[in-house]
Amino acid sequence: MKPFLFVSDLDDTLVYRTVGDDNALPELNQLLSQHRQEYGTKIVYSTGRSPVLYKQLQAQKNILQPDALVLSVGTEIYLDGTDTPDSGWSEILSPGWQRETVLSITQKYRELVRQPDSEQRPFKVSFFLQQEVSARVIPQLEAELQKKYKLNVKLIYSSGIDLDIVPHSSDKGQAMQFLRRKWKFAAEQTVVCGDSGNDIALFAVGNERGIIVGNARKELLQWHNEYPFDYHYLAKSFCAGGIIEGLNYFGLL
Ligand SMILES: [Mg+2]
Numbered sequence: 001m002k003p004f005l006f007v008s009d010l011d012d013t014l015v016y017r018t019v020g021d022d023n024a025l026p027e028l029n030q031l032l033s034q035h036r037q038e039y040g041t042k043i044v045y046s047t048g049r050s051p052v053l054y055k056q057l058q059a060q061k062n063i064l065q066p067d068a069l070v071l072s073v074g075t076e077i078y079l080d081g082t083d084t085p086d087s088g089w090s091e092i093l094s095p096g097w098q099r100e101t102v103l104s105i106t107q108k109y110r111e112l113v114r115q116p117d118s119e120q121r122p123f124k125v126s127f128f129l130q131q132e133v134s135a136r137v138i139p140q141l142e143a144e145l146q147k148k149y150k151l152n153v154k155l156i157y158s159s160g161i162d163l164d165i166v167p168h169s170s171d172k173g174q175a176m177q178f179l180r181r182k183w184k185f186a187a188e189q190t191v192v193c194g195d196s197g198n199d200i201a202l203f204a205v206g207n208e209r210g211i212i213v214g215n216a217r218k219e220l221l222q223w224h225n226e227y228p229f230d231y232h233y234l235a236k237s238f239c240a241g242g243i244i245e246g247l248n249y250f251g252l253l
Contacts, residue, residue: 001035001253003039003040003189004041004185004252005180005189005190006193007044007045007070007179007192007193008046008193009046009194009195009196009199010045010046010057011047012195012215013193013195013213013239014193014240015057015239020241022062022239023241024240027240028243036067042067042183043067046070050072051083067079068179070175070176070179072119072123072164073171073172074172074173075093075166076121076123089175090122092170093123093170094167095152096151096168097153097167098151099123101149102151105141105149111130112127112163114127114128115162123167124164125165126164126165127165128162138155141155152167153167154166154168154170154171156171156197156198156201158197158198159197171201171205172194173202173206176208187207187208190208191211191252192208192209193242194210194216195216195217199220200219200220200223203220203224204223211235211250212235212242213235213243214235214236215238215239
């Protein structure tokens with residue numbers, strides 16, 4: 001058995017929030033922690049959650065201590081349980097990021113509802129945006145930020161409600177590859193798991209192995225239908241059960 005890099009989203013992927021249950025989570029935890037001990041497998045959680053919301057989840061669910069934590073949709077990387085974001089990653093995100101300009105432009109959009117302060121991060125500005133108006137508002141806002149103001153930003157819309165504006169060089173996929181190169185894992189020895197829109201970056205960035213859990217949301221399933229690759233596996237089971245299914249499918253365990 002070889003070590004592999006395990007990168008998983010949390011809500012409705014590793015742990016149940018809205019669909020499924022956590023019945024398979026203890027087994028997955030056991031398999032991963034044993035693999036880490038015996039072979040040096042690395043465990044990474046990658047989530048849209050801020051540090052505050054991650055700590056809440058940690059208190060509610062029985063999850064492992066990861067080797068690295070990717071928070072705020074890829075804009076912050078924490079290594080080995082530290083509380084300080086990795087400066088190497090922050091340096092990659094800094095050039096051309098103008099947080100204040102993003103804030104002043106977005107103020108004009110009535111449809112954008114600012115998320116709580118805990119979710120506003122150094123490299124992320126976040127809003128709630130209702131799905132019904134998203135198809136109209138997002139292209140308009142994107143054009144204004146990118147074309148008119150020439151800002152080096154990216155818009156990530158997820159779960160039919162969360163709109164994140166982040167530096168262009170940042171998302172879950174690029175954060176995952178930063179760690180993959182740092183720890184020298186081949187793409188074939190890397191597996192990413194997700195359920196929703198902000199996870200598409202994990203699947204689309206390269207040819208890492210991918211597990212789409214059985215309860216995946218429409219936006220990710222649509223993307224998977226459009227871009228089917230044999231290194232992506234659509235699980236039948238939900239959440240942790242789907243992840244176990246996929247790890248077995250790829251022969252990683
Ligand atoms: Mg999720």
